[in-house]
Amino acid sequence: MNYVMQSRTNYFRVRDPKRFERWCRYFGLRFWKDQKIADCPDMFYAVGNDDGEGWPSTHPETDEEMDFETELMKHLDPRDIAVSIQTGAEGLRFLDGYAVALHADGRTVHMQLFDIYEKAQQVFGPQVTITEAVY
Template identity: 35%
Template sequence: MQTYIAATQSNKFRVVDQRLFEFWCGTRGLAFTIHGEGSEARYSLTADRPHMTGWPTFLKAAGGDLDIAAELAPLIHPHDIAVLFESSGYPGTYAGGFAKAVHPDGRTVTLALTDIYAKAATVFRQAAAPQV
């Protein structure tokens, strides 16, 4: 059986309350890096830890299902957007991933790597064979 692997990273974005954001990251098992200082400091996130397989979607302490984007949205500075990237797969067999942009008002937009099949079919007017 192959091992599923995933890597995560966000862009850099400001937050409305640094202490609250850092506390929230700790409760969700997320690591952050601070870029800059003071009110203009920007944060980036990752969920890359040995026990994680991508952005968390379930947390027993939270009562089950977890929507990181919905929880993150109100923490983002009103003039910034957070983008959550994830690449994943089974080495040598399957690769996938997505990017999800999160607006402070809770709206999101997602782009999956598998969208390339439809895009290629439109641009090249022929289908690409999907991964096995």
Template identity: 60%
Template sequence: MNYVLLARSNYFRVRDPKRFERWCSYFGIEYWTGKEIPDSEDLAYAIAADNGEGWPSSHPETGHEFNFDEELAKHLDPRDIALLYQVGNEGLRYISGHASAIHADGRAVHVGLHTIQDLARKEFGEDVVITDACY
């Protein structure tokens, strides 16, 4: 079996829609548009990576690695936060999940499914047994 990743975002506004659409096309990122921002007529974008590899980490032409979060941040409207979700699996043998919140100024916060173990340990104590389900 192969490990497969799927990725999707929430809706967010961008600084320059045409430039953002070219960027998405270059990296093979799907996008949708809609008027999804509450109390706003602004066009918003949601992005997805349905390539089995999740969010891109290298340039398609050069192969040089890059930081997806930092590159996306350059496009974001500073009024919005882009939430990036990524889940993966190898059948039911391995599952993983990760979420990021990205701001236009380059700041980001990240959380993984494995975080639940730390929360459970804190809530239920050190005496309980918690085995891994995510890798």
């Protein structure tokens, strides 16, 4: 079985819509536009990737490594936070997820789906057994 990833963001504003759309096309990303968000006349964008590989990690033409989150932050309007969610699965054998909130100034907040085990142990205490949802 192969591990397959899906990725997408929430809706957010960008600094330069034409440049952002070119960037999405360059990396083969899908994007959606919506102008009916937050009672605001601005255009909002969401981006996603459903090719099974998750977010791109290399430039298509040069194969040079790149950090998707850093590249996305360059496009963000500083009034908004982009939330990137990536999930993956190897059938029902292994499920995983990761989310990061990004701001244009470089600040981030990260969260792993597997953090639930540690958090649950802290809440329920060491006397309980918590197994992972894998086999």
